[in-house]
Amino acid sequence: MRGKVYLIPTTLGDTEPLEVMPISVKKVIERLDYFIVENEKSARRFIKKITPNKSQPSLKLMLIDKYSDELEVQHYLDVCEDGISVGVLSEAGVPAVADPGANVVKLAHEKGIQVVPLVGPSSIIMAVMASGMNGQSFAFNGYLPIDKGSRKKMIKDLERLSKEKDQSQIFIETPYRNEKLLEDLKTILQPHTRVCVACDITLPTEYIKTLTAKQWKAEKTALHKRPAIFIIHQ
Incomplete structure (x- = not known):
C-alpha cells in the first residue's frame, strides 16, 4: 500500500498546539518520521512541542522553500511508493494555502498519491x-x-x-x-x-x-x- 501525504497545520504563534488543533494532529505526527518543511529548526521545535516523546534523531526532514532545488523536490515523495507516509508542515497555519507546500500537493496528485488535509488554524x-x-x-x-x-x-x-x-x-x-x-x-x-x-x-x-x-x-x-x-x- 502506498504512503499518503498529510497536510499538517501548525500554530500561528507561541501557543500550546492542542489548544488550537484536535488531538488527531498529534496522533498523525506520532506515526510519521518523514516531513517536508520550510525551516528545520522551527519544524523540530513544533514536533517536539506537540509530541515531546518522539525521537528527534529518527526525523527525516526535507526542505522546501524558494531556494529548494526543483529536481530534488521531485523525489521527496518517492518514499510513498514504499508505503511510507509524509507530513507537510507550514511555518504558520495550514500548509499549501499562501504557502510553498502547494507545490508538494500538486506533485502528489500528479503521482496519484492520496492527500489528507488535517484540521488546524488558518x-x-x-x-x-x-x-x-x-x-x-x-x-x-x-x-x-x-x-x-x-x-x-x-x-x-x-x-x-x-x-x-x-x-x-x-x-x-x-x-x-x-x-x-x-x-x-x-x-x-x-x-x-x-x-x-x-x-x-x-x-x-x-x-x-x-x-x-x-x-x-x-x-x-x-x-x-x-x-x-x-x-x-x-
Whole structure:
C-alpha cells in the first residue's frame, strides 16, 4: 500500500498546539518520521512541542522553500511508493494555502498519491469568519505591490472589485510595514469602505476590528511586526 501525504497545520504563534488543533494532529505526527518543511529548526521545535516523546534523531526532514532545488523536490515523495507516509508542515497555519507546500500537493496528485488535509488554524479563514464581511465570496490576493503608484492602483482595483462582485478582498503585508499599509488604506479608500484588521490570531494579544476607512482615521493601533490579515469590502 502506498504512503499518503498529510497536510499538517501548525500554530500561528507561541501557543500550546492542542489548544488550537484536535488531538488527531498529534496522533498523525506520532506515526510519521518523514516531513517536508520550510525551516528545520522551527519544524523540530513544533514536533517536539506537540509530541515531546518522539525521537528527534529518527526525523527525516526535507526542505522546501524558494531556494529548494526543483529536481530534488521531485523525489521527496518517492518514499510513498514504499508505503511510507509524509507530513507537510507550514511555518504558520495550514500548509499549501499562501504557502510553498502547494507545490508538494500538486506533485502528489500528479503521482496519484492520496492527500489528507488535517484540521488546524488558518489565519485567512479565521479573519474572514471574524470580519463581518462576505463569507460566501472572497478572494485572497497575497501581498500588495511595494511601489507607491502600483500599490495605490491595486487598492483602488480591489475596492472596485469588492463592490462589483460583492466580494471580500483579502491581502497581507510584511509585518514591519503593517502601519504604513493601514495608513494607505485610510487615505486611498472611499470613506465608507469597510476595512478589517486581524492580527495575532489565536494569540493572547489577538486584535480583530472592522471599521470604515473614515472611522479608522480616529483609531489608534499598534500593528508593527505583528502578523496581520487585511480585508476590505465596499
